[in-house]
Amino acid sequence: MNQGRQSSLKTLKMNQKMHDFSSQVGRLIPRLKAPLISISGKIVRVVGLMLEAKGINAPLGAHCQVEHLELGTFIDAQVVGFNGDALYLMPFTEVAGIGPGARIWVRSSSSKGGVGPELLGRVIDAQGSPLDGKEPIRYDEYKSLEGTEINPMARGPIDKILDTGIKAINTCLTLGQGQRIGLIAGSGVGKSVLMGMLTRNTQADVVVIGLIGERGREVQEFVHQTLGEQGLKKAVVVASPANESPVVRLKAASLTHLIAEYFRDQGQNVLLLCDSLTRVAHAQREIGLAIGEPPTAKGYPPSVFALLPKLIERAGVGRDSVGAITAIYTVLAEGDDRSDPVVDIARASLDGQVMLARDLADAAHYPAIDLTGSISRIMNSLVTPGLQKSANRLRNLWTIYQQNKDLIQVGAYEVGVDPNIDLAIQLRPKINELLQQNSEIAVRIDKSQELLQQLMEQA
Secondary structure: OHHHHHHHHHHHHHHHHHHHHHHHHHHHHHHOOOOOOOOEEEEEEEEOOEEEEEOOOOOOOOEEEEEOOOOOOEEEEEEEEEEOOEEEEEEOOOOOOOOOOOEEEEEEOOOEEEEOHHHOOEEEOOOOOEOOOOOOOOOOEEEEOOOOOOOHHHEOOOOOEEOOOOHHHHHHOOEEOOOEEEEEEOOOOOHHHHHHHHHHHOOOOEEEEEEEOOOHHHHHHHHHHHHHHHHHOOEEEEEEOOOOOHHHHHHHHHHHHHHHHHHHHOOOEEEEEEEOHHHHHHHHHHHHHHOOOOOOHHHOOHHHHHHHHHHHOOOEEOEOOOOEEEEEEEEEOHHHOOOOHHHHHHHHHOOEEEEEOHHHHHOOOOOOEOOOOOEEOOHHHOOOHHHHHHHHHHHHHHHHHHHOHHHHHOOOOOOOOOHHHHHHHHHHHHHHHHHOOOOOOOOOHHHHHHHHHHHHOOO
16 A cells, blocks of 8 residues: 555656646747748849859858749759858859849758769769769768768778789889879870779779869760770769869769768778869869959969868778778879979878879880889888888889989990999889880789899899
């Protein structure tokens, strides 16, 4: 009896407390005011590719739709800045047909991209729509284009060699799975050919290729000639040619990295090729200058130098060593200027660089890799001390010859003056033979290292 009475009293007290809580909530609710959210606004100003809207709230990166007054359709645009109550938007397409008072709606608060296994073997645009004329892609999920940051301490180490199938890289610039490297070259020195060799020959589970801001003709050539039917089976190509809006080109770069991250998180060894980092910088420059950022070196606004490292850091070994993204970014040295601001930030942010030289290309030395300016900062931890010693000796002989090339070619150097120069001259044909390679042939890393050791035994 006593137990039953105590239980009833406890129940009564609990009900009383619940009633009191409900009463307090009921009194507070009328006092709560949710912020008013503008559902639609109006376009008040158009300057170049920049749209200015008022009467609507949206965060940076929000995806909006603008009314096309003539056709009654909608144009996609992205919020890239604001000033007071005015929003600045960059459209995805031409602004022709947008007039004063055109309405604007917020479609989503952030830009997202679709990912899934059906992406393999496909060519898509920055929106994830097929460019290859095949059926639409069914995506497993949609994720933010910004990706998910990984704590540097949570990443696994770079401790596995990546076999590129290219002798010059396998011997003197050995790469690791998860390394980020720049392919720095001027125009017309074989950058696209080397990219094709890396795409076909590198031993990776998945290849993700971003063709950003390049000529439209090159997209088709790369897919059909460079990749081919066999290479495309394990590849995903994201293409955004130079004629597209700068905000679309940036979306394509972000989507390329998002897709690579998806396959990496599946435990795959991913090769990411981004052509080119310079065009990504150009796209951000167009946006930054349009919204009023101050220009700095070569007209690049500060946002460019914040964007590039952020993009680069998305590659690397996955969390707890699950999967890896080995990223190769092409960097255009405009006018063969190796001190270009984008070249400088690439060298500072990446784990090494492969420099291509015009004089080597002019001499039909392909791939035109100049060892003097090239380096892999991870190589020391990947190869044996003996191989590292051989590679350093070869690089030394290459540099000695390059430094004295003019004297040697005009006959001003006398044999016997310097034994190192004599050896560099003697071994030059064999060094060239080691570093040169037919674009259709792959030489695996074991064979490459064997050839290096054999050559350096003569040194």
